Amino acid sequence: MPRPGRNTYSEQKPPYSYISLTAMAIQSCPEKMLPLSEIYKFIMDRFPYYRENTQRWQNSLRHNLSFNDCFIKIPRRPDQPGKGSFWALHPSCGDMFENGSFLRRRKRFKVPATPDPVTQNKPADTTHYLQQQAKLRLSALATTGTHLSQMNNYNFGVSPPTTFKHPFAIENIIARDYKIPGGLTFSTMQSMPAGYQIHNQLTTAWPHMYNSSVMDTAAPISMPSAEYSAYGVPLKSLCHGAQTLPAIPVPIKATPPSVPRLAALHAHLPAFLSVSPQSTSPTPPHVAATNSSSTTHSMSASLQSVAVH
DNA sequence: CTATGTTTAATGCGGG
DNA sequence: CCCGCATTAAACATAG
Numbered sequence: 001m002p003r004p005g006r007n008t009y010s011e012q013k014p015p016y017s018y019i020s021l022t023a024m025a026i027q028s029c030p031e032k033m034l035p036l037s038e039i040y041k042f043i044m045d046r047f048p049y050y051r052e053n054t055q056r057w058q059n060s061l062r063h064n065l066s067f068n069d070c071f072i073k074i075p076r077r078p079d080q081p082g083k084g085s086f087w088a089l090h091p092s093c094g095d096m097f098e099n100g101s102f103l104r105r106r107k108r109f110k111v112p113a114t115p116d117p118v119t120q121n122k123p124a125d126t127t128h129y130l131q132q133q134a135k136l137r138l139s140a141l142a143t144t145g146t147h148l149s150q151m152n153n154y155n156f157g158v159s160p161p162t163t164f165k166h167p168f169a170i171e172n173i174i175a176r177d178y179k180i181p182g183g184l185t186f187s188t189m190q191s192m193p194a195g196y197q198i199h200n201q202l203t204t205a206w207p208h209m210y211n212s213s214v215m216d217t218a219a220p221i222s223m224p225s226a227e228y229s230a231y232g233v234p235l236k237s238l239c240h241g242a243q244t245l246p247a248i249p250v251p252i253k254a255t256p257p258s259v260p261r262l263a264a265l266h267a268h269l270p271a272f273l274s275v276s277p278q279s280t281s282p283t284p285p286h287v288a289a290t291n292s293s294s295t296t297h298s299m300s301a302s303l304q305s306v307a308v309h
Numbered sequence: 310c311t312a313t314g315t316t317t318a319a320t321g322c323g324g325g
Numbered sequence: 326c327c328c329g330c331a332t333t334a335a336a337c338a339t340a341g
Binding site for chain 1: 329330331332333334335340341
Binding site: 035036037062063065066067073083084085103104 | 311312313314315316322323324
């Protein structure tokens with residue numbers, strides 16, 4: 001019998017699917033991308049339920065990452081130590097939980113079936129496609145100052161990068177809530193449409209989520225480097241602002257059906273736009289050297305020990 | 310070797 | 326009841 005304590009609630013299974021949990025984790029960090037291990041950590045840090053049976057749910061989680069198109073892999077730069085890639089959300093997957101339920105999406109996000117304007121013999125579309133890509137990258141550059149490391153064939157689809165954020169957009173849930181000592185949170189409550197009330201309760205009361213102070217200390221589950229993002233971009237520029245674009249992660253989804261033309265794509269773009277890790281790395285050497293992987297897990301560790309009891 | 314990824318298959322569950 | 330999404334298990338590949 002779970003004794004009536006603070007943990008009673010916390011150990012129940014959170015009302016989120018692995019997909020939403022993962023999305024939360026990813027959205028929670030400024031870079032909008034995380035390595036697998038950090039995703040695990042995020043989840044375990046705030047949802048005690050997932051501190052057990054790790055083998056089971058982590059396998060499921062990995063399955064989800066690979067299986068769902070809404071997650072994309074971002075390669076590590078050579079100067080990024082560690083195993084595995086970073087995981088990010090597909091730029092055009094939008095708010096997958098607009099329907100309000102974090103357990104079940106109304107529709108599985110499927111990458112626009114790779115209409116493969118390239119593979120298909122559609123020269124007209126192809127050029128358009130390429131132009132789109134170029135534009136995307138340019139705007140990315142303009143807003144974030146990011147230099148892209150690797151462009152792969154990747155379909156952004158037509159849907160815009162989602163400008164308006166739902167009150168229940170993952171960002172808003174994750175967004176550090178402005179806590180009041182009482183444990184309540186300010187959110188967009190006041191102006192919340194009636195239909196959202198129920199969920200709003202969720203966002204305010206999260207019995208499953210470790211919030212208080214934990215959020216504040218453990219939230220910056222940032223990369224080993226606190227100064228630079230995965231691409232050596234100063235975090236400050238990417239940081240904060242849910243509106244910041246997802247750091248324009250450059251996906252590397254190993255889109256199965258060949259991608260021969262990618263090389264061609266590169267060729268058509270200004271060199272600085274299509275910098276691949278292998279090719280001339282524009283990254284100043286000092287950037288890489290600045291921080292080693294001296295990750296600091298101390299905080300969360302102590303927190304966990306607290307929660308265990 | 311372990312962590313990370315990819316895939317397939319079975320099963321559960323909810324909504325239309 | 327069927328379809329589609331989610332969960333779980335498990336085999337297998339690969340990278341560090």
